[in-house]
Amino acid sequence: MTPDGxxxxxxxxxxxxxxxxxxxxxxxxxxxxxxxxxxxLFRRVQSAFFEPAVVLDNYARALExxxxxxxxxxxxxxxxxALVCLVIGLPFTYLLARLPRRRQVKYLxxxxxxxxxxxxxxxxxxxxxxxxxxxxxxxLVWLGLLPSPQAWSPGLAAVLLALVFIALPLTVxxxxxPVSRLNPELVEAAATLGxxxxxxxxxxxxxxxxxxVAGGLALVFIFVLGAYVIPQSLGRPAQWTLPVQITDxxxxxxxxxxxxxxxxxLLAAGAAVSIxxxxxxxxxxxxxx
Amino acid sequence: MRVWWRRAFMGxxxxxxxxxxxxxxxxxxxxKKVLFFPPQGVSLRWYEEFFTSSDWSAPAVRSxxxxxxxxxxxxSIALPLAYAVWRWGTRWARAVMLLGLAPFALPPVVTAxxxxxxxxxxxxxxxxxxxxxxxxxxxVTLPLATITLGFASLNREVVEAAVTxxxxxxxVARTVVWxxxxxYVLAGYIFAFVLSLNEYIIAYMTVGFTFETLPVKxxxxxxxxxxxxxxxxxxxxxxxxxxxxxxxxxxxDLPRLLGAEARSD
Numbered sequence: 001m002t003p004d005g006x007x008x009x010x011x012x013x014x015x016x017x018x019x020x021x022x023x024x025x026x027x028x029x030x031x032x033x034x035x036x037x038x039x040x041l042f043r044r045v046q047s048a049f050f051e052p053a054v055v056l057d058n059y060a061r062a063l064e065x066x067x068x069x070x071x072x073x074x075x076x077x078x079x080x081x082a083l084v085c086l087v088i089g090l091p092f093t094y095l096l097a098r099l100p101r102r103r104q105v106k107y108l109x110x111x112x113x114x115x116x117x118x119x120x121x122x123x124x125x126x127x128x129x130x131x132x133x134x135x136x137x138x139x140l141v142w143l144g145l146l147p148s149p150q151a152w153s154p155g156l157a158a159v160l161l162a163l164v165f166i167a168l169p170l171t172v173x174x175x176x177x178p179v180s181r182l183n184p185e186l187v188e189a190a191a192t193l194g195x196x197x198x199x200x201x202x203x204x205x206x207x208x209x210x211x212x213v214a215g216g217l218a219l220v221f222i223f224v225l226g227a228y229v230i231p232q233s234l235g236r237p238a239q240w241t242l243p244v245q246i247t248d249x250x251x252x253x254x255x256x257x258x259x260x261x262x263x264x265x266l267l268a269a270g271a272a273v274s275i276x277x278x279x280x281x282x283x284x285x286x287x288x289x
Numbered sequence: 290m291r292v293w294w295r296r297a298f299m300g301x302x303x304x305x306x307x308x309x310x311x312x313x314x315x316x317x318x319x320x321k322k323v324l325f326f327p328p329q330g331v332s333l334r335w336y337e338e339f340f341t342s343s344d345w346s347a348p349a350v351r352s353x354x355x356x357x358x359x360x361x362x363x364x365s366i367a368l369p370l371a372y373a374v375w376r377w378g379t380r381w382a383r384a385v386m387l388l389g390l391a392p393f394a395l396p397p398v399v400t401a402x403x404x405x406x407x408x409x410x411x412x413x414x415x416x417x418x419x420x421x422x423x424x425x426x427x428x429v430t431l432p433l434a435t436i437t438l439g440f441a442s443l444n445r446e447v448v449e450a451a452v453t454x455x456x457x458x459x460x461v462a463r464t465v466v467w468x469x470x471x472x473y474v475l476a477g478y479i480f481a482f483v484l485s486l487n488e489y490i491i492a493y494m495t496v497g498f499t500f501e502t503l504p505v506k507x508x509x510x511x512x513x514x515x516x517x518x519x520x521x522x523x524x525x526x527x528x529x530x531x532x533x534x535x536x537x538x539x540x541x542d543l544p545r546l547l548g549a550e551a552r553s554d
Contacts, residue, residue: 013373013376013377014373014376014377014379014381014382015381017369017370017372017373018369018370018373018381018382018385020365020366020369021366021367021369021370021373021385021389022385022388024362024366024422024425024426024429025366025385025388025389025426025429026388028404028407028422028423028425028426029388029391029392029426030388031403031407032400032402032403032404032406032407033403035403035406035407035410036399036402036403036406039406049409088302091298092298092299092302095295095298095299096299097549101544104543104544105538105543105544107299107303108534108538108543108544108547109531109534109535109538109543110303110306110307110531111306112480112530112534113527113530113531113534114306115484116483116484116486116487116530116534117309117487117523117526117527117530118487118488118489118504118507118523118526119487119489119490119504120489120504120507120508120511121309121313121487121504121507121523121526121527122309123511124313124507124511124519124520124523125309125310125312125313125520125523126309128312128313128316128324128326128520129308129309129312129326131324133324133325135326165305165306165309168302168305168306169306173547176547176548176549177547177548177549180544180548180549180550181549181550219393219394222394222395222396223393223396223397225396226395226396226397226398226399226400227397227398228397228398228401228489228490229489229490229508233508233511242398243396243397243398246398246399246402247398247401247402247490247493247494250402250405250494251493251494251497256405256406256409259402260402260406263398263399263402263403266396266398266399267395267396267399270396
């Protein structure tokens with residue numbers, strides 16, 4: 001090919017190459033969002049899935065006290081799990097990024113393998129570990145710390161433990177790039193000036209990374225917000241989150257319009273909290289600068 | 290320096306991540322159909338059941354088919370997209386890129402519900418290919434992230450030197466770009482493959498009743514009673530994922546593949 005060919009490819013090349021990615025993402029990513037919005041306004045019919053209409057009944061139901069309470073429970077559980085992930089994940093990632101290469105790779109393989117574990121498998125194993133017959137309470141009885149074995153699942157503790165488990169690997173992987181690119185001289189300077197490692201971490205590392213941390217935290221929050229299997233199988237009805245209700249309506253009750261309206265409510269709540277987290281990250285950074 | 294508390298903290302987190310695997314491995318060895326930990330008696334019959342009973346091997350094969358194809362779809366979207374952004378960086382290319390990074394920023398249940406209603410509207414609800422395409426697009430973020438890093442690691446001057454010395458675009462792609470890019474593409478594919486293999490909620494909503502994948506099968510079985518065979522499968526899945534990531538760590542520079550800068554040590 002000649003250099004002239006190169007310049008003419010500039011016109012056609014990008015668009016030709018982008019055709020498939022753009023088509024796939026528009027149809028299969030934007031498409032579902034548009035369809036959810038549309039179906040949330042549709043009317044439910046018994047014989048088919050739904051029929052086109054513009055009604056607000058679904059939103060009226062989605063905003064009833066029952067579902068609002070579920071929304072509050074969902075946001076509270078997701079916030080709690082995301083905060084625990086932040087408190088464990090950030091120092092863990094920081095220490096991880098400073099390990100020698102060989103050990104770093106071992107930890108990264110463990111983190112990736114945990115990330116890939118199916119939510120179903122995670123729920124199954126935590127239900128075993130917290131059960132009365134084969135769970136951790138047996139070990140505590142054996143150690144003499146508990147009088148008799150107890151069942152800790154289902155319950156709030158089980159839901160939180162398992163949610164943190166599925167979200168922690170994601171937390172570590174989102175924090176890893178900014179944390180590992182952090183200039184080590186910053187921390188060394190703080191140490192030279194007499195700061196303890198913990199103090200250097202809190203007063204130098206955390207403020208410098210505030211923006212990246214806020215972004216990662218928002219991502220983890222959204223991920224936990226949309227979890228279905230764990231709240232459903234490790235929670236009591238009191239911990240059944242909005243995703244449990246959405247799946248219930250969509251699959252078991254065949255009420256897709258209500259499921260869609262609930263999904264829009266969940267999306268709106270998720271967006272609102274994420275924006276608040278991101279704004280917090282930005283504001284603090286400006287005042288530090 | 291107080292090294293011990295750092296080690297203790299790292300060790301505790303690693304223990305937390307490994308604990309379920311230890312319990313699952315123990316339970317899978319029970320001699321009878323009970324879920325005791327520590328196991329009572331030792332037997333490999335549940336592993337045998339997984340490989341011999343079509344109740345379990347058929348969903349496993351379905352999951353494998355979906356994951357192999359979904360990974361290919363994800364890479365087929367990510368590779369040209371990342372290339373277009375690196376090569377031309379037009380506004381349009383960057384807009385599509387943003388779209389490709391967005392699926393991970395949606396609550397998973399919304400992604401699944403969206404896939405369900407989309408395939409109903411497209412009159413393909415329950416078709417096996419629907420879950421392949423939905424997984425492919427949902428997981429595109431992973432190869433897109435690694436391949437973008439791969440292009441960023443390419444030295445543009447080397448590419449330009451090859452062009453100046455008369456190499457055709459095909460030769461440049463084959464001899465300069467691809468060898469550098471290969472570990473990033475492979476890693477992206479493996480990430481998408483393993484996550485698709487383990488994905489539950491999208492598979493359940495799109496093809497849960499027509500093309501039962503392994504995670505769906507396990508979850509359905511949990512409702513009707515536990516069997517150590519589920520523990521055996523779970524352990525095998527964890528081992529497969531660990532082995533694949535260990536391979537990535539061996540052939541490629543795992544810290545760099547995950548976004549760290551090149552380090553000298």
